């Protein structure tokens with residue numbers, strides 16, 4: 007028989023490991039993929055507890071602990087958890103499966119707390135699941151070495167306590183590090199919630215006549231949480247808006263430096279712009295359309311006074327990433343913005359909070375710097391953006407593109423009338439026509455939805471007759487200058503893919 011004090015200690019160690027691993031995983035999730043919810047089981051349980059506390063208990067807690075009520079809550083939670091884990095350890099020492107079942111039950115409660123928080127998805131539960139798995143393994147391993155397995159030497163009491171203490175210490179370190187890593191994320195989130203977007207001079211009104219009409223067709227306006235994300239950041243930069251500044255340097259009459267309050271005080275506009283990535287293959291999904299709120303870059307550059315020999319702005323992100331944008335794209339009257347808002351909300355952290363660049367008509371790699379903190383006015387023969395020395399073109403104007411969203415490539419459909427639908431884009435030029443060809447037949451003009459701006463994509467659809475059998479459907483667009491999208495196929499490197507999106511379907 008193992009003394010109860012030992013199995014109690016083992017229970018506590020397993021609990022500490024559970025928390026440590028889950029907080030580390032929660033930090034990893036929050037800082038890489040990003041989440042709008044609360045992936046920390048500790049915080050979620052605390053928050054659920056606060057929500058479920060009857061008012062009299064809340065009043066009592068505030069009266070007794072004052073502003074230290076949160077600290078009291080966590081100390082209380084720590085005590086209760088330690089007691090529960092000690093009890094679980096003792097029970098598991100008597101009957102092994104009780105430990106696993108107990109940790110699973112605790113994990114299920116914590117997962118329930120996590121998933122019922124606002125904006126939670128199933129991904130947010132993974133840290134809890136990982137923590138519980140680690141806790142179960144540690145509990146089993148330690149109990150096994152405490153009771154001794156047949157055929158294996160039983161470690162001495164000292165050795166056993168060292169292992170238990172070591173596990174508990176590792177768990178607590180994980181807990182501290184994991185929480186610490188989440189603090190920056192939490193404070194960015196709070197700052198973002200508190201940020202009030204400036205009113206736009208001319209708010210964008212999206213006409214119903216531009217919206218998708220076909221089930222499965224891409225939505226005209228992309229919700230923030232469905233917007234593609236591309237960047238080199240392994241962890242999402244956490245930028246404190248209180249200390250954020252933007253410097254305008256280089257070939258200017260006056261170097262400038264502004265903080266967020268300065269920026270927000272400027273006259274903001276709203277503009278709908280479709281962003282596309284140069285890495286998008288023909289028919290790919292690396293494109294999204296949002297309403298951006300921002301200050302036109304041209305006004306900032308006017309204030310700085312661009313020297314006549316400058317031809318590029320090298321924008322720099324807080325993590326050192328850079329983009330080289332032709333000056334004319336920032337000053338020729340299109341809505342190139344220092345954006346603070348995306349679809350009516352402050353920028354999500356993974357899309358550049360607090361400030362990013364958005365330039366219609368250029369691929370993101372030469373224009374759309376997220377977490378931007380410097381604009382260096384310079385020359386193409388003196389500076390280059392991050393991707394240029396890595397094999398990508400110095401300049402990246404968006405190529406006219408079109409995509410079939412419905413039906414899906416490889417779909418099996420009933421023969422007869424088939425609706426084909428999708429999107430097409432040619433930012434800054436607009437889309438004047440979209441045509442579809444079935445099985446190499448004539449190009450048939452698709453019906454176009456309205457185009458409220460030439461900086462956004464345009465939705466289209468067409469119903470074609472498909473007899474039973476295998477079919478090939480292709481699409482091509484014509485831009486606002488009357489130029490038909492090129493048939494010539496090109497890979498994304500070095501300056502964007504081209505070619506007609508082609509899909510195969512079978513009808514019968």
Ligand SMILES: Nc1nc2c(c(=O)[nH]1)N[C@H]1C(S)=C(S)[C@@H](COP(=O)(O)O)O[C@H]1N2
Nearest residue numbers: 234235236237238283323327370371374376
């Ligand atoms: N700081 C920073 N900004 C960046 C990038 C990056 O790697 N780092 N990638 C760019 C690229 S290649 C694209 S396509 C767009 C994508 O913007 P999104 O992630 O908001 O869709 O961001 C651009 N801005």
Ligand SMILES: [Mo]
Nearest residue numbers: 283284370371
């Ligand atoms: Mo990109």
